[in-house]
Amino acid sequence: MVLDVRRNQLTGYIYDSFSVKCSLQTLNLNGNLLGGVVPKSLGDCKYLEVLDLGNNKIKDAFPCNLRKISSLHVLILRSNKFYGSIDCGGPNDTWPMLQIIDLASNNFTGWLPRKSLYAWKAMMDAGQSQFEYLQFRILHFSEIDYQDVITVTGKGLNMELVKILTLFTSIDLSCNNLDGPIPEELGALKSLLFLNLSHNALTGHIPPILGNLTQLESLDLSSNKLTGDIPMQFADSLTFLAVLNLSFNQLVGPIPFFKQFATFSEASYEGNEGLCGNPLSKNCALVPKSPPPTFQETHSNSGEIHLNFISVELGFIFGFGIVIGPLMFWKRWSTWYFKHVDDILIRIFPQLNLGIKYRRRRASINQGWRH
Structure with a gap:
């Protein structure tokens, strides 16, 4: 046994x-x-x-x-x-x-x-x-x-x-x-x-x-x-x-x-x-739920935000200058630009046709008086 x-x-x-x-x-x-x-x-x-x-x-x-x-x-x-x-x-x-x-x-x-x-x-x-x-x-x-x-x-x-x-x-x-x-x-x-x-x-x-x-x-x-x-x-x-x-x-x-x-x-x-x-020795009250970003990470992120804002501003100014500058200082460009804008508006709103023709006639008469 x-x-x-x-x-x-x-x-x-x-x-x-x-x-x-x-x-x-x-x-x-x-x-x-x-x-x-x-x-x-x-x-x-x-x-x-x-x-x-x-x-x-x-x-x-x-x-x-x-x-x-x-x-x-x-x-x-x-x-x-x-x-x-x-x-x-x-x-x-x-x-x-x-x-x-x-x-x-x-x-x-x-x-x-x-x-x-x-x-x-x-x-x-x-x-x-x-x-x-x-x-x-x-x-x-x-x-x-x-x-x-x-x-x-x-x-x-x-x-x-x-x-x-x-x-x-x-x-x-x-x-x-x-x-x-x-x-x-x-x-x-x-x-x-x-x-x-x-x-x-x-x-x-x-x-x-x-x-x-x-x-x-x-x-x-x-x-x-x-x-x-x-x-x-x-x-x-x-x-x-x-x-x-x-x-x-x-x-x-x-x-x-x-x-x-x-x-x-x-x-x-x-x-x-x-x-x-x-x-x-670790106190639970001092333990963060998620670790905070470091000093370098914080300043690095803020730098990226500032650069983004600056790039947007520069782009807006540059585009505005390209379009508005020639209209203000180049007569041939402004005449060509407004003529094409008028044509587009007439196609969209035909009722504007008479007003635009009248405005062009007055412009040509004024131009003749100057000469």
Whole structure:
């Protein structure tokens, strides 16, 4: 029922020879030098509760063949060479009893599995009151109890759980190449204590629905590509939060510096140039909504405006001089000009014809008198 050989120097592969009648409840191979892939026949171990393959050299895709093991509570694949997507697709009935999943420090890619999150029922019951440990009693020896021991990372520390409390819940997907938005489905895991999505390539805003994780004690979203502001409701609802790390993203706006959030230092927010307010030294009241133009830009633009006005004025004067100058000082030009203007007016307004002829006759008589 138990195979626990953690922290040795075992090498080679995990052989694909698990029996169809496999009754393993705990398989702990953490901290060895094992390579190869996760055996397909391990999926026949229908009673498996704890699977810890962390800190080895296993190179394989995400073991989707294990998703039918409904009894699985703990899945640790940390610090191996796993790759590809962690979304197995298909029906969302994967691991309803799962309470601890640690896939950190691998090469997983793609988006977080939305449907699978809804299947992790054990992380949803925030009102769970049963205080129990993962353990089993060896048959015919009721006085002998075996209790699993695993190492988890939370609150910035490596913690060895000598007894795995069924109330303890944790998700660690840090140090991979996961991208896309943080799924809002995470907000349904109301009993979650530790959440670490740091050092990935996650984008988009921080979902305000994560404020539903009222039991959360550690939240690490650092070193991603998250944008937008920090949801103000976090400070109201995440009252048990002891560790917060939002550093090295692209967050903007004021920091909700009240209640539990008033206990976090500047290190929780560093690397976000758009954030302001306590505990940072940047005052939100002094942060302009849009950067004002520089002195050189302002004077450069005003110079362009003045030049535009001057060019218009020069053009008007030059054109006026070309047309009016000859009319005033060149008699032949003025006579030719007025004659053509009269002809155009007669074509447009025929009734002007008599007046124009009379004016021309008077002009010719006056010209004769001068001679």
